[in-house]
Amino acid sequence: MIITTPNTKVNQPTAIALGNFDGIHQGHQIVLQPIISQKSPHLYSSVVSFDPHPRQFFTGQKLSLLTPKQEKADYLATLGFQQLILIPFDETLAALSPQDFVNQILVEQLQTKIISIGEDFRFGYQRKGTAEDLKKIASQLGIEVYINSLHKYQYTQQTSVRVSSSLIRQALLSGELKQANLMLGRSYTLIGEVVKGKQIGRTIGFPTANLQVPPDKFLPRYGVYAVKVNYDNTTVLGVMNIGCRPTVKGELPTVEVHLLDWSGDLYNKTITVSLEAFLRPEQKFNSLDDLKQQIQQDCQEAKALLNREVSVKRLYN
Structure with missing residues (x-):
C-alpha cells in the first residue's frame, strides 16, 4: 500500500473511490466496494482523499481524525x-470548477477510468458539483461512475440516522462505544508505540503500557475501557485509561493500558488497542489505595465482559 499525491508518483490508470473516508465506517465501505470488486488487472484500485481535510482548510481549526493517514492506509490495504x-x-x-476538477485532477493527473462516490458527494468551487454532475461530466469522457446510497443505522427503536464520521465522534465523546462500533462495523482502535511513562501504576501493582498515539488521533471520552491488545500477532485482554489522571495530579492526557494476566516488556513495540466496552468515566480518588481498589474492580469487570464476548463468539462460530 503506497501513500502518494498527484505531484509525486501515482500508479495509473486508476479505479478510484473518492471522498474523505475518515473512520472508513459502514457507509464508506459501501462506496469502497465497487472499486474492490472491479476485476480489471490494468486499473490500480485507489482511494482518493484530501489532505488536509476540507473542513480543516475552511475553518482553520485542527481536526482530530478517526483514522489518521497511516492508519487509514493500513486498513485500506487489508481491504485490497x-x-x-x-x-x-x-x-x-x-477554486476549481466541477468541470476543471474532473479534467485537471481525475483525468490528467490520475487517468481515472472508474469512480465510486456516495450520493451526497459534493465537489468543485463552493461545493457546487453534485454526484449527478460528476456522473454527467465523467460519462462524456468515457468514465464509469457508481453513485452509492447512504448507509443508515438504527440509532433508537424509533429513529434511523445516516452513518457519518461526525455521528461516530459524537458517540465516542458520549461514551456510547457500542453505538460507535456498530456504525464503524468494527471496534474503534488506538494504535501507537509504547513509551516510558511515570510508572505510577507499578507502585500500586498495576503496571501499564503508555501508548503514544498520533497527535491528530481522535480520543474518545476520558475514562476506563475494556480492551483487546494486539502486538506481534498476539491478542491479550486489558483495561485502558484515557485522561489526565487527576488522582496523581496529571496535567496532559495519557493513554495507558494494563494487560490482564500478562507480564513482559512492550517498550518500543507498536500495539493496537481495540476498545470493546466503556466501563466508567474518569474520576478523582481520595488516595492511591482507593484508586487501587477501583482498578481491581475495573479489571474484574473487564475480564468478565471480554471473556463473555469470547464465549458467545465461540458458540456461534
Missing part, C-alpha cells in the same frame, strides 16, 4: 486497495 492518493486541499483546488 493498492494506493491512497492524497490531493493537497488548498486555495487552488478549492
